[in-house]
Amino acid sequence: MQRNPDSSSDCAFLDDAVTDGRVAHTESVREQYATDESPHAGRTPDAVVWPASADEVAAVLAEANDRDIPVTPRSGGSGLEGNAIPSAGGIVLSTAEIEHVEVSPADLQATVGAGVVYDDLNDKLASNGLRFAPGISSGEVATIGGMVATNASGFNAVRYGETRDHVRRLEVVTADGRIVECGRDVVKTSAGYSLKDLFVGSEGTLGVVTEVTLGLVGIPEYRRAALVTFPSRAAASRAVADAIGSALVPGAIEFIDTTAMKMLNAYHDDVSFEERPTLIIELHANNAGIEEDLEFAKAICEDHGMLSWEAAAEENLGDIWQARRDKYPATQSYREGWEVALVGDVVVPISRYPEIVEEVSQASEELDLLTSCVGHAGDGNLHFTSLVDPEDEEMVARANELNERVVRKAIALGGSATGEHGVGIGKRKFMDEEHGPAIDLMRSIKDTFDPNGILNPGKVLPELPTDER
């Protein structure tokens, strides 16, 4: 069923579904929820609602489902693939008001409302010596609900895993307003179908996650890091593949190409990195054996012709990572008036990492673009951004072509179109190529869970061929 793209819905019922007037019908507010951090075209929703509990979410969904009104769940809005854009209008349902946190240190777990911000959660957990570990770049705004929705991860996934790996239990509200618990507060179970894993990464298209029980890890007693430079991106990326293939388990291992290093230097007055292909290697441990691992990592880098190895003092670790986290604003501000076309996000088997890095470089040269790369290299995850003059449509088109070419190469290498940003709008067109016949099974689940198609329409699953609509 295709909805008229320009229709608007009568959302007056929302005023009864939630308390304390947490509904916006005015255009000025609604407009703020038309877009997310992605370059995808926005659409102003007909209303925005902030339920404060699973019961209120259920009330909203049950009524919206009866009325056939689209509902786009929204978390921090920091998604980079249009995941939270209300493409079909209707209601934006923000989970920002669901922000309870209950920590159970003895079980290394926390039960967390979907609206809790990642950094805020980790600030709370620090007093228990604990941490929710994926290590994302957008931790100041991204919420736990959004991380579950996209199966987010980042710097530290190489050691600790994706969001999925930490989710023990979800509270989810279905399209028709039922509240269900998926999973249990245990570290393992074999009791039936893992619904929690189905909802993780489904980007609000199968249900709205309202609460999560997360497994936590201890904050490591020892952290060591080094900035390592190489003569070529090939050498740097081969060093990563070799380190992982040698069963080293780093806390993080980050690749930054020469262009990205230039951008970081230009953005920060107080840093002056060598402008060469660079790795940040960070190790975590609870004992002094970490020094031995650091030597091992260094020996691998030497094998690949490293040019410099700069060990960071523990008190400087934060600065290094902050510089890396500033990659996005550094790119945005590098050439006045130009903008990031989009943030590429692919993942490949680690042995193919050198090839995907090379593909970006070649494509960038052939398409005459200024493209920088960073990546959670230990996972085989690469991000790439081309800077474009937004007025120059032809240049923007070339940047999109680069993205398509790199994504298709990643899939051809056995990899995936998205390592951690999700499908949203931007990656839908690659899903048939990546999943093949499995897409039909995904569609059947969507149809079963959301027969009226109200939940986040226009996301994740590819468009049906015209004759099947």
Add this chain to the structure above:
Amino acid sequence: MQRNPDSSSDCAFLDDAVTDGRVAHTESVREQYATDESPHAGRTPDAVVWPASADEVAAVLAEANDRDIPVTPRSGGSGLEGNAIPSAGGIVLSTAEIEHVEVSPADLQATVGAGVVYDDLNDKLASNGLRFAPGISSGEVATIGGMVATNASGFNAVRYGETRDHVRRLEVVTADGRIVECGRDVVKTSAGYSLKDLFVGSEGTLGVVTEVTLGLVGIPEYRRAALVTFPSRAAASRAVADAIGSALVPGAIEFIDTTAMKMLNAYHDDVSFEERPTLIIELHANNAGIEEDLEFAKAICEDHGMLSWEAAAEENLGDIWQARRDKYPATQSYREGWEVALVGDVVVPISRYPEIVEEVSQASEELDLLTSCVGHAGDGNLHFTSLVDPEDEEMVARANELNERVVRKAIALGGSATGEHGVGIGKRKFMDEEHGPAIDLMRSIKDTFDPNGILNPGKVLPELPTDER
């Protein structure tokens, strides 16, 4: 739809569906596939078939689906909950002939046919210094397909996770004979619904897994272990909870109660363990920092009043674990003519581990049973077995009552009815209690994926209330 429980099917079509005559129609062979390792009542299937490829599995399923003939997938047959019993007759589909292995050391992964035996796989991987890590007791017979089906795990899950945590990609054949790839050969991805996670743990009720890409871990360079005894099971189980809550990540941490230690001593001529509540604590590391961790573990045990700490030499580690793995035969042979009623398998939040251990003990005393406990304690996973005179129906009933009582207690403590053996037949009756309304979502998936209900009928999902059948 309920099938006539005594009907039999015409399975002549199987002779065309697979090559080399890998079909059995004779009663003597069929009878061998009536049961598994569980005490649940068996049923002789109408035929047994051994397809050698996904294509052959697809041919069998497509035809069986057209004919409405039940198909029960079978792996090693070592399941303890009746998972592989062909309860509705029809066809037993063994994946034993699908046994290819391709190792990609650089990617720390292996692509493995469903019929590959766990120990055989790890023997192959050892030459690359790699391992598929869950560490199950039944590794000599259990196959990778079966482990995926039940999301199996064991001794080493506390450090490395369940089978689920290692599955990157599955090849699955659907009920109607489509071959689908679920997931990619990468360590992380955010590309849509995680179908692989839906199939993991579904016990062949949603599709038949034919091939698996598994993530591997490096064999640790250092292993240290200690046998630690305590004055009480409460002290031992509190030590486990404290160790895990302190963010120690052991390679294994195993609880063995006094009765179990007596059984092990009686079974082995050459060992003489102290007959007290005992932990086996094993640590894994790639550097000498392991000694520091071992001291930390020892200090925790001292805090809980340990009576003895016997560090094992590395060359004796195998013996300790072999003794532990012999727990099942040791129990079987402990009292002549008596048998294990069933093998209990529950999991609770680690902070509640002392309570579930106590519950088994109390229930055993009140029901006048001889019950022993072992458990992968670091996961909150407990196994318990009551020995019964199989001729004494009333005693068998008491053992079943103990199991029910302990499972209900585990669920009440926030835990799960099964930590690693799966639901099969035996745990179906607890699924409503554990999952609540989520069961309806599971049923909707089953109906969507297997509308004719041919795949492993009578397993995993609880029986429908009489008025809804």
